[in-house]
Amino acid sequence: MKSKFLVVALAGALVAAPAHAEDLQQVQQLISTRQCSGCQLTRAGLVYANLQGADLSGANLVQANLTHANLSGANLQGANLAGAVLYGANLIGADLRGANLSGADIRDAYVSGINLEGANLQGAVLMGAIDIPAQYVSAEDYYRWGLMEDQRGNSNGAISYYNQAIALKSDFAHAYLARAASRLRLRDMTGAIADAQLANEYYLAQNNEQGHQMATRFTEGVQAAQEAANERPRRGGGGNFLGFLSGLASLAVRFLLPF
Structure with a gap:
């Protein structure tokens, strides 16, 4: 019984081998000629590959690893890049019209001048991508990325996303x-109050009672903290003061997270 199973397993391996060899051959073709239209490159390892101006139109690059690859000016029309990793890749001027980028990781990639007309970006991660064309990212996207940076403790990075x-x-x-x-986490209480007051104005205009209450509570809390800061040199209690600021900022973020 065991020998029969072994024969079947070996037969399966032999059948699969040519396909694997063909994939490797196509990877080598791509690297050497940069001409690989319609190639089968599923899960190909192309980290740091120099593919500038390559023709990959219609190629199957599902789950390919293109981390930090140079794809500037590459032709990727109609390519299937579902689940591909393009982290930090150079996609400047790349042609991705009609490409499938669903679930692709495009974080920190350089995308200036990229053509994404008709591309499928469902589930693609664009956070940190540089020079994203405005039509492919929304205010809500930037806002969510800001919350993510805040949760990582990167207040300056969060502010940059909120600004956008x-x-x-x-x-x-x-x-x-x-x-x-x-801003409150960065001890910029004046800026924190100004932003909270603006938020309150918009919440009221938009009939958002919960938002109005949260913004009011936040503003009053920061103002109280400012008064406490003036008393602190005489009365001490620096640790409690910093803890209060951190708690107030966290309270506001918890309110915003379900967005």
């Missing part, structure tokens, strides 16, 4: 309140 969210949507109350929380 507000630039696209000037009455984005949640973004103002989130930026207020990040």
Whole structure:
């Protein structure tokens, strides 16, 4: 019984071998000629590969690892890049019209001048991508990325994303309140109060009672903290003061997270 199973297993391996060899051959073809239209490159390891100007139109690059690859000016029209890793890749001027980028990791990639007309970006991770064309990212995207940076403890990074969210949507109350929380973590109480007050104005205009209450509570809390800061040199209690600020910022972010 065992020998029969072994024969079947070996037969299966032999059948599969040519396909694997063909994939390797196509990877070598791509590296040497940069001409691989329609190639089968599923799960190919192309980390740091120099594929500038390569023709990969219609290629199957499902789950391929293209981390930090140079794909500037590459032709990827109609390519299947579902689940591919393009982290930190150079995609400047790349042609991805009609490409499938569903679930692709495009974080920190350089995408200036990229053509994504008709591309499927469902589930693609674009956080940190540099020079994303405005039509492919929303104020809500920037806002969510800001919350993610805040949770990582990167307040400056969070503020940068909130700034971009507000630039696209000037009455984005949640973004103002989130930026207020990040500014508070950086001990910028004046900026935190200004943002919270703006958030409150927009919450009221949008009939968002919960937002109004949260922004009011936040503003009053920071103002109380400022008064306490003036008393601190005489009365001490620095640890409690810092803990209060951190708790207030966390409270605001918890309110915003379900967004």
